[in-house]
Amino acid sequence: MKKVTMLALTATMLVTSLNAEEKKVEVQKGIKMPYMAFPMKPGKGMYSTKGKCNMCHSWGYVLNQGPQSKAFWRKKVIKMIDVFQAPIRNEDIDEVVEYLYANYGNGEEG
Amino acid sequence: MPMIPTYINPNYFSIKIDGEVEKPVKISLDSLMRDFKPVEITSVLQCGGNSRSAFHPTPGGIQWGPGAMGCAKWKGVRLKDVLAKAGLKKNASWIKFHGLEKPVYTKTDGFVRALELSKLHDKIIIAYEMNGEALPYLNGYPVRLILPGFYSDSWVKMLSNITVTSVKPKLHFMDHAYRVPDNDCECETPDNLAPKTKPIEEMNVNSLIGYPTSGTKVKQGTELIVRGVAFDGGHGIAKVEISTDGGSSWQEAVLDDGSQGPYAYRSFRYTLKPARTGTLTIMARATNTKGETQPFAQDVKWNRGGYKYNGIDEVNVEVVS
Numbered sequence: 001m002k003k004v005t006m007l008a009l010t011a012t013m014l015v016t017s018l019n020a021e022e023k024k025v026e027v028q029k030g031i032k033m034p035y036m037a038f039p040m041k042p043g044k045g046m047y048s049t050k051g052k053c054n055m056c057h058s059w060g061y062v063l064n065q066g067p068q069s070k071a072f073w074r075k076k077v078i079k080m081i082d083v084f085q086a087p088i089r090n091e092d093i094d095e096v097v098e099y100l101y102a103n104y105g106n107g108e109e110g
Numbered sequence: 111m112p113m114i115p116t117y118i119n120p121n122y123f124s125i126k127i128d129g130e131v132e133k134p135v136k137i138s139l140d141s142l143m144r145d146f147k148p149v150e151i152t153s154v155l156q157c158g159g160n161s162r163s164a165f166h167p168t169p170g171g172i173q174w175g176p177g178a179m180g181c182a183k184w185k186g187v188r189l190k191d192v193l194a195k196a197g198l199k200k201n202a203s204w205i206k207f208h209g210l211e212k213p214v215y216t217k218t219d220g221f222v223r224a225l226e227l228s229k230l231h232d233k234i235i236i237a238y239e240m241n242g243e244a245l246p247y248l249n250g251y252p253v254r255l256i257l258p259g260f261y262s263d264s265w266v267k268m269l270s271n272i273t274v275t276s277v278k279p280k281l282h283f284m285d286h287a288y289r290v291p292d293n294d295c296e297c298e299t300p301d302n303l304a305p306k307t308k309p310i311e312e313m314n315v316n317s318l319i320g321y322p323t324s325g326t327k328v329k330q331g332t333e334l335i336v337r338g339v340a341f342d343g344g345h346g347i348a349k350v351e352i353s354t355d356g357g358s359s360w361q362e363a364v365l366d367d368g369s370q371g372p373y374a375y376r377s378f379r380y381t382l383k384p385a386r387t388g389t390l391t392i393m394a395r396a397t398n399t400k401g402e403t404q405p406f407a408q409d410v411k412w413n414r415g416g417y418k419y420n421g422i423d424e425v426n427v428e429v430v431s
Binding site: 031032033034066076084106 | 117167168173214217248282286
């Protein structure tokens with residue numbers, strides 16, 4: 001009799017612990033994208049540039065290009081418009097290029 | 111510039127196969143796991159721009175050090191078997207792959223990649239497990255295309271659409287991105303860019319020293335075990351050599367047994383005893399079974415994308431008494 005009680009008790013405990021496990025494992029409804037802050041160098045055109053670039057990608061993508069020539073930055077901005085369809089107006093291109101070159105330039109125009 | 115879905119319900123996920131096939135099909139994740147023969151492969155996954163920051167002048171693109179790589183055991187099903195379910199038509203010649211990532215603007219080209227059918231082989235799989243677990247979300251959950259030996263631009267994540275075509279598809283991320291000069295040295299200069307380019311595709315032979323790292327202090331006359339990994343596009347590593355005299359002479363390192371297969375990291379180790387105090391430079395150079403080897407860092411030729419860097423790795427340690 002004692003043995004049976006013990007078995008029953010063990011079984012109950014097992015069921016309880018399984019239930020507890022089940023409660024802990026909630027179906028995950030997706031993930032939160034990891035966020036990394038990439039500060040911009042303050043300068044003329046910073047906010048305008050921030051708005052235009054961050055529409056599609058983090059500032060990290062820009063920093064990741066390394067210091068580059070003015071021609072490089074111009075080409076990149078135009079690529080964003082032509083290839084990736086970034087809604088940047090023609091008259092705003094210069095401001096973005098100037099900001100990028102002034103703050104992330106390599107000193108070379110060409 | 112992708113919009114990455116932050117939730118995918120595995121119960122409703124499926125891969126759609128259409129185009130030049132006998133019968134367009136949708137294969138659920140469950141069916142992929144139950145109805146196809148599971149296969150496993152250990153393979154290096156490496157960005158084409160790994161070590162890009164070593165190129166000068168600086169090419170655009172993420173300024174990676176040597177860390178844009180990893181090696182994992184992938185489990186999934188053969189792409190060939192999945193295609194057979196739909197049945198390829200006679201005129202099938204290219205396979206397009208698209209995942210659930212979307213561009214920010216609908217007008218922008220999606221990240222679609224393509225493989226020429228003639229390059230299809232048994233080791234190309236659609237993986238649903240990485241190292242014995244479901245793929246981590248940002249590694250492409252729930253399934254990812256695995257192209258062992260090819261750079262990771264081909265390893266489409268969250269693979270949801272496979273479209274078979276009869277002609278080479280025009281795709282931004284095939285025709286304009288991830289390309290190197292189409293010449294013998296795969297090189298060019300900023301002033302004289304190569305007129306023709308080709309996809310980066312197969313990984314070239316490479317090796318990295320993992321230990322010691324530069325700046326490590328080691329003791330004179332005491333055993334130092336240099337360790338690292340070598341890999342290539344799947345031909346297999348034949349040898350890794352170590353030099354401590356700037357590359358004048360080389361000694362063979364000990365390789366692991368190679369049981370992880372030709373697409374995996376081949377680990378190496380080499381024991382040395384630093385004789386003199388001061389800075390000691392240790393270099394590693396891998397050679398594959400085709401006889402291809404790594405150039406000295408200063409001899410690596412430039413390309414505009416900063417792709418396929420495989421210069422001989424070196425670390426500088428401080429030997430103290």
